[in-house]
Amino acid sequence: MKNRRRIAKYSALSLIKQSVTGRRWSRAWRHHDLQASYDVVIIGGGVHGLATAYYLARNHGITNVAVIEKSYIGSGGSGRNTAIVRSNYLTPEGSAFYDRSLELYERLADDLNFNVMFEKRGHMTLAHNDSSLRTMQWRAEVNKLAGIDSDVIGTHDIKRLAPAIDVSDRPRYPILGALWHPPGGIVRHDAVVWGYARAADSLGVHIHQQTEVTAIDVAGGRVTGVVTTGGRISTPVVVNCTAGWSTLVSNLAGVRLPITTRPLQAAVTEAVQPILNPVVVSGSLHVYLSQTARGEFVFGASVDPFSAYSTRGSLEFAEGLAGHVLELMPSLSHVRMVRQWSGLCDMTPDFGPIIGMTPVAGFYVDVGWGTYGFKGAPVAGEQTAQLLATGVVPELIAPFSLDRFERGDLTAEKGAAAVGH
Amino acid sequence: MLLILCPHCGPRNADEFSFGGELVRRPGPDTGQESWRAYLYTKENLAGWEREQWFHGSGCRRFLEVERNTITNEIRLVRDVAEGTA
Numbered sequence: 001m002k003n004r005r006r007i008a009k010y011s012a013l014s015l016i017k018q019s020v021t022g023r024r025w026s027r028a029w030r031h032h033d034l035q036a037s038y039d040v041v042i043i044g045g046g047v048h049g050l051a052t053a054y055y056l057a058r059n060h061g062i063t064n065v066a067v068i069e070k071s072y073i074g075s076g077g078s079g080r081n082t083a084i085v086r087s088n089y090l091t092p093e094g095s096a097f098y099d100r101s102l103e104l105y106e107r108l109a110d111d112l113n114f115n116v117m118f119e120k121r122g123h124m125t126l127a128h129n130d131s132s133l134r135t136m137q138w139r140a141e142v143n144k145l146a147g148i149d150s151d152v153i154g155t156h157d158i159k160r161l162a163p164a165i166d167v168s169d170r171p172r173y174p175i176l177g178a179l180w181h182p183p184g185g186i187v188r189h190d191a192v193v194w195g196y197a198r199a200a201d202s203l204g205v206h207i208h209q210q211t212e213v214t215a216i217d218v219a220g221g222r223v224t225g226v227v228t229t230g231g232r233i234s235t236p237v238v239v240n241c242t243a244g245w246s247t248l249v250s251n252l253a254g255v256r257l258p259i260t261t262r263p264l265q266a267a268v269t270e271a272v273q274p275i276l277n278p279v280v281v282s283g284s285l286h287v288y289l290s291q292t293a294r295g296e297f298v299f300g301a302s303v304d305p306f307s308a309y310s311t312r313g314s315l316e317f318a319e320g321l322a323g324h325v326l327e328l329m330p331s332l333s334h335v336r337m338v339r340q341w342s343g344l345c346d347m348t349p350d351f352g353p354i355i356g357m358t359p360v361a362g363f364y365v366d367v368g369w370g371t372y373g374f375k376g377a378p379v380a381g382e383q384t385a386q387l388l389a390t391g392v393v394p395e396l397i398a399p400f401s402l403d404r405f406e407r408g409d410l411t412a413e414k415g416a417a418a419v420g421h
Numbered sequence: 422m423l424l425i426l427c428p429h430c431g432p433r434n435a436d437e438f439s440f441g442g443e444l445v446r447r448p449g450p451d452t453g454q455e456s457w458r459a460y461l462y463t464k465e466n467l468a469g470w471e472r473e474q475w476f477h478g479s480g481c482r483r484f485l486e487v488e489r490n491t492i493t494n495e496i497r498l499v500r501d502v503a504e505g506t507a
Contacts, residue, residue, distance in 0.1 A: 247466035258462035260442065261491075306423075306440035309468045309492045315422060316436060349462055405462045 010113055028194060029201035034208055037234040038066040040388060041226055043213050043249055044241035045069025046078035047189070047374060048366050050196035051381025052239060052388075053205045054112075059382070060389035063204035066235075068228055070212035074193035077243050080343030081374040082266050082300040084279050084290060086123040086184035088143050088150040090135075091412055093399040094352070095146045097379060100396060102183055104378035114195030116187055117293065122278040123184025124153075124162065126328070128173035132283060136179040143181075153180045164275045164329050171327045173284055184279055186290050189374060196381075216252040216363070223253065223362035237388060239364045244309065244344025246367035255358045258405050259346045259368055262303040263310060265317040267340040271295030275331070285324040297335065299325060303345055303371060311342040345370045350404075352411035355380060355397045356387060364388065365402065426499050429481035441474035443467070444486060468492055474502065 008014060008026060018025060040056060042049045045067045056062040069075070085105055087098035109116045127133040136152050143150035155167040158178050167175050197207055208230060215227040216238060225234040242249045244261045271294050281288040286302045299321055304314070318340055326333055347370045348354060354368035366384045369376060383397045393401065399411055423435035443465055448456040465471070468491055475485045488498040 245468075247464065248468055256459075256463045257466075258464060260464050260466050261468075306435070307442070307466070307491060308494060310494050312494070406458060 028198040029207055032206040032208070034211070034228070034230045034233065035066070035206065036232070037225075038206070039064040039235065040066070040237045040239065041233055041235040042067045042239045042241055043226070044076070044243065044245075045073035045197070045207060045209060046076050046241060046243065047074065047193050047196060047377040048078075048243070048369070048380055048384075049239070049241035050193060050200055050207075051377050052241060052366065052384045053207075053381075054196045054200040054203070055382045055385035056388060057200055057203035057205055059385060062385075062389060065200075065205045066233065067200070067205060067207045068211050068213055068226070069207070069209045070229075072209050073197050073207060074190055076245075077343045077345065077369075077373050078193050078377075079190055080266065080341060081189055082288060082290065082298050083186045083189045083374065084123070084184070084288065085118075085187055085375045086181055086279075087148055087375075088123070088125075088139060088179060088181040088184070090139050090142060092142065092146060093411060095143055095148055097396050097400075098375055099146065099148055100382075101376050101379035104382065105187055108187075108192065108195065108378065112195035112199040114191060114198055116191040116195050118185060118187045119293065120183060120185040121290070122161065123181040124158065124278045124280050125179040125181075126158070126165075126175050126280065126282045126284075127177045127179070128175060128282065128284040130176070133177050136177070139179055148181075149183050150179065150181045153178050162276055162278055162280060164331055165280065166328060166330055173327070175328075186279060186292070187374075192374075192377070213249065213252065216249075218253055218360055218363070221359075221361055223360060237362050237364070239366060239384065239388070241366045243346045243367060243369060243373060246346050246365065250358070250363075250365065250367075253358070253360050253363045255360055255363060255365070257354065257365070257367065257402070258349050259354075260307045261309055262307050262345050262347050263312075263342040264300065264303045264345045264371055265313055265321075265340060265342045266298065266300040267318065267321060267337050268299070269297040269332070269335045269337050272297075272335055276329070280328065282324070282328060285327060287321060287324040287328070289325060289328075296338075297325075297332065303347065304342075309344060311344065313340040313342055345373075347371075350410035350412065353380065353400050354402050355384060356393055356401045358402055368400075423494055423496075425475065425485075425487065425496060427477055427480055427483075427485065428499060428501055428504075429483060430477065433477070433480055435475075437479035438475040438477050438485075441476055441484070444472040444474050470497070 087102045089095040140150045211230040217225040276291040279290040348368040383394045484502045
């Protein structure tokens with residue numbers, strides 16, 4: 001049965017009306033029965049899959065689209081990342097790409113009619129030695145050439161922007177300077193997922209949660225359909241947006257990927273008074289932190305030292321993280337850590353994503369995002385949608401094609417993203 | 422914490438080891454570009470039991486073959502790689 005009820009727009013007026021009448025809010029997105037065929041099937045209801053569906057519908061008028069999610073939407077990396085966005089990457093292709101993403105994030109709330117709580121706090125990457133200071137100078141110059149606001153600052157400015165950071169010579173690795181990137185910030189990641197889902201749904205996209213793809217039908221080198229736990233769907237186009245599980249899904253279509261799955265752990269403290277405005281990253285100490293609007297500190301580190309599909313936390317992580325955070329902000333020593341969790345990252349050999357076509361016609365991938373999938377989601381969705389609609393690889397994603405590993409044309413993103421935030 | 426039962430040193434924390442990824446045989450020098458490319462980049466990335474290589478850097482400094490379940494992190498076999506080839 002088709003559900004044709006329109007999704008009401010959120011506004012100040014709707015908020016007042018709702019509070020006066022006391023009626024329940026209507027559901028943000030609808031339930032649909034699985035159709036026997038779709039023009040496009042997107043596997044993975046995370047921020048990448050939903051963004052792709054949304055831009056397909058909005059920019060290209062392709063609305064007969066299904067997003068298939070084996071759990072609930074945003075249950076993977078989309079709801080587990082540390083919600084940091086920035087565009088000060090080292091390579092020209094990387095910075096152009098993420099700059100577009102940041103641009104989309106900035107007006108996403110308007111675009112989706114959903115408050116995604118984007119806070120442009122500024123993004124600060126600390127340098128603890130001469131060589132990282134040198135790399136930062138390099139990054140700042142690459143960024144400036146691309147028109148991205150990025151500069152190296154000294155300890156005086158660090159103290160001014162983030163007074164809680166210890167810039168004295170007490171720590172084992174004293175802070176010498178920082179790369180300062182004012183357009184960076186944090187976004188409420190769940191809101192981004194919900195906003196894309198709601199907007200895509202209102203344009204006619206079907207979101208199927210609790211539905212797992214168990215097989216992909218390929219005939220004569222072309223995708224013909226997918227088999228799900230809810231039934232078979234025939235479709236000429238399948239997009240794999242499944243991050244940590246992307247090799248398992250691609251294998252269903254017979255496409256091999258150069259990806260390994262690694263857990264990345266993060267943690268959050270109890271809420272305290274606001275004392276830290278910018279996002280602070282230390283590559284040398286492998287830690288990044290920000291304080292949420294509610295007052296909790298959110299911390300993340302680098303990926304776990306071995307591959308796994310397990311999302312269990314480890315004591316080594318909690319210990320190491322606490323030690324490193326206290327080096328940066330000794331005033332947090334009495335703040336309690338309340339939770340740690342882990343998400344799965346799809347790591348590629350060159351730390352760059354893999355977006356575009358595969359040897360199987362009609363089977364597309366938007367995977368390999370590793371530790372920075374959240375930052376790239378809007379632009380990846382937009383560009384993947386453009387690729388699906390036009391059949392032409394957009395310039396922004398051309399460097400990230402799967403065949404770069406055959407051509408030996410790897411992207412050099414590791415230098416800027418070894419600590420991917 | 423992951424405990425690895427090193428055949429030379431006994432049960433040790435995984436921190437002492439470095440992870441070398443899934444165990445793959447190096448192709449012969451004359452097998453062509455395609456197999457070398459696959460050897461370099463393509464991964465099984467199994468969800469389940471995986472045969473992998475670990476190096477006991479802070480112990481016996483031997484290369485070990487480990488069978489580990491990548492979903493549960495259970496380990497069911499650890500042996501010196503030299504044993505496997507002998």
